[in-house]
Amino acid sequence: MNRRTTLAGVVALVGGLALAGCSSSDGAPELKVSGAFMPQPISDMAAGFLVIENSGGAADRLTSVTSPLSDDVTIHETKNNAMRMVTSFEVPAGGELDLERGGNHIMFMKLKQQPKQGEKVSVELHFEKADPITVDLPVKETTYNPKKQ
Known part of the structure; x- marks a missing residue:
């Protein structure tokens, strides 16, 4: 009976470690950026667009963006045709x-x-959990919109 108990304990321990290994790798965000661009600005303001894909097992948050192009870079949402x-x-x-x-x-x-x-604008994306990601935004024509091509 002691052998069975010991064997069951070992199996449970190994199984638990295997699951812990899976959850730690699946429990982190895995971020990748695609489709980045900036329409050529026509004033002293500009906008940047991109997609951040998370193939990991945990959510993350984009908390800020920095760039040598401006000391005032913010993230905005648009709801009911209003930006904030x-x-x-x-x-x-x-x-x-x-x-x-x-x-x-x-x-x-x-x-x-x-x-x-034709130029590129460098930005650094900052996240709550993941390390920062540096991305180059290619500057496109002012009216560029990949969704409408």
């Missing part, structure tokens, strides 16, 4: 955060320079 600054956006586990024209986006105020079509 927010403190963060959720990046759901197994889902994505879509920053797109007419919707949620990155806002650059008081630009230090006017980026031109």
